[in-house]
Every structure is written in structure tokens, then in C-alpha cells.
Amino acid sequence: MLASRRPSFxxxxxxxxxxxxxxxxxxxxxxxxSGRSLVVSLRMxxxxxxxxxxxxxxxxxxxxxxxxxxxxxxxxxxxxFGRMRLVQKDEAWDAQLGIEPLSKAFSAQxxxxxxxxxxxxxxxxxxxxxxxxxxxxxxxAEALWEAGIKPTTPAGKLSTERxxxxxxxxxKVLRKAIDMRGTSARDYVDADGLAGGFQNELRxxxxxxxxxxxxxxxxxxxxxxxxxxxxxxxxxx
DNA sequence: AGGCGTACCTGAGGGC
DNA sequence: TGCCCTCAGGTACGCC
Numbered sequence: 001m002l003a004s005r006r007p008s009f010x011x012x013x014x015x016x017x018x019x020x021x022x023x024x025x026x027x028x029x030x031x032x033x034s035g036r037s038l039v040v041s042l043r044m045x046x047x048x049x050x051x052x053x054x055x056x057x058x059x060x061x062x063x064x065x066x067x068x069x070x071x072x073x074x075x076x077x078x079x080x081f082g083r084m085r086l087v088q089k090d091e092a093w094d095a096q097l098g099i100e101p102l103s104k105a106f107s108a109q110x111x112x113x114x115x116x117x118x119x120x121x122x123x124x125x126x127x128x129x130x131x132x133x134x135x136x137x138x139x140x141a142e143a144l145w146e147a148g149i150k151p152t153t154p155a156g157k158l159s160t161e162r163x164x165x166x167x168x169x170x171x172k173v174l175r176k177a178i179d180m181r182g183t184s185a186r187d188y189v190d191a192d193g194l195a196g197g198f199q200n201e202l203r204x205x206x207x208x209x210x211x212x213x214x215x216x217x218x219x220x221x222x223x224x225x226x227x228x229x230x231x232x233x234x235x236x237x
Numbered sequence: 238a239g240g241c242g243t244a245c246c247t248g249a250g251g252g253c
Numbered sequence: 254t255g256c257c258c259t260c261a262g263g264t265a266c267g268c269c
Contacts, residue, residue, distance in 0.1 A: 026262090026263080026264095041263080041264075042262080042263090043262080043263045043264070044246090044261065044262055044263055045246090045247085045248095045261085045262080046262095046263095060247090077246095078246080078247055078248070079245085079246045079247050079248085079261090080245085080246055080247080081245065081246065081247095081263065081264080082263095083264090118239090119239095119240090120239080120240070124240090127263090129263090129264080136262055136263075137261095137262065137263080138262055139262090182262085183262065184262095185261080185262060186248095186249085186261070186262080187261095187262085188262065205262095206261095225240090225241080225242095226241090226242075226243090227263090228260075228261080
């Protein structure tokens, strides 16, 4: 999915029009009037920036879409991990993506069913986009802290009660982060170039050696599936 | 199937 | 100052 580093669809977009902008998991979906979609994966440092006519080139811009009124949509990315792909009408580009964690279908029971029998650490499970689409490293860490669950616990070993707590925590964290327009830990800004606010609400992410907001013991950083993992050894079990 | 390691990139920050 | 090391909102691919 999204294999093109240097999009070659420039000419194909000429004359088309943006009909709507949406999201599926972590992918931004720009729906075009032609029925096609421009699907964007920001990965670690990617940004979509709307710029007025004549604005200076945004740093690390890789792709620019220019509209008839001169407005531009810039796709900028220091690390160039981000991807942009033109998807044809009815193409099932998201077939491998899992359930939306804020959808009605995502009940505690549904979460339990997805985790049943899985021996993978619950944090690794949360990051697997084929199971649940849209939870990243920050929100997995925050939700597990909120639920009082140790990140290495095998997903399939959680009790019904703990699954319910994890489910509630995930939705709480995601809703609040969306309300606050995201986490600007370092580079992230929205399409208007504005930083989000959730970095001020982080309880564990990036806070090695700081006091756990619940019990006061120092938080630790460990590594799980090659990802930094912040948690409290005392109150996450 | 599923789980694990590696590759892809650049810049910031800390230690010496 | 500057070099070297580690780390960072993620995903795809290949191997067992």
C-alpha cells in the first residue's frame, strides 16, 4: 500500500476537483469528483499544509497540489517516510485495515473477540492496523496506562473486566486527543499549520523517570516490538 | 497465521 | 566545536 515515494500522477489530477476529505485509520482520504481518491499516509513526520497563493515553500515540501484559485496543498515530510497514492474508483485499498476504534461496531465485546487467543503483547496488538485501525504508539501507551494494564500482557489473557477498561480507555484517549486536535510532540501541525494540544495531556508517553500521575512512582521506558514503550511498573499490571 | 527483524530517512539532543 | 551515538506520531517486506 502506498508504494510511491515520488508520486507520478501529477498530470492525471489536472482538472479534477476535491469533493470531500475524510480518514480511514491513519490514512487521510482526499476524495475527488472523478471518484478517485488521493490517499495519504503521514507516517512519522508527514504534514499536509494548505497555503494561500504566493506563500513561501513550506520546509521539506515534496509534493504541491495547486488549485485554480492559487491555493496550494503541500505535502511536506522531513524524513520522507510519508506516502501519497492515487487510488482508482472502487479500488479496495483499505481491505487490510481493521475496525475503527470510535465506531459503533467497536464494542468491548468486539475488542475481546479480536484479542481472543492472541499471545502477542497487548501493546503490539493495539498497534496492529489490521486489527484496529488508527491507534499509534502514543495513544496505545496512554490507553494502557489509563486502563492500568501492563503493555506486555498477552492480549488473549485479559479478563472481560480488563478488556472493558481498555476499551473505555482507548475511546477516552482518542476522543480527547481529537478534541485537542492531536499531539504535537515535535513536528506535527494541522493543515493550517497549527499545533495540537494533546502533548500537554500525556501521562506516560515520553516521560521516563518522571512521577506516575497516579501513584508517584517513576515511569519507565522499555522497548516492545522495536518501539519505545512508556509505562508505570507499579500501577500497570 | 502470526511473529519478528530490518529497511527506509533526517534531525535533535546528549555525552565526551 | 564537533564527532558519535541514540532516539523519534510508522509501515512494508521477507523470513521462519
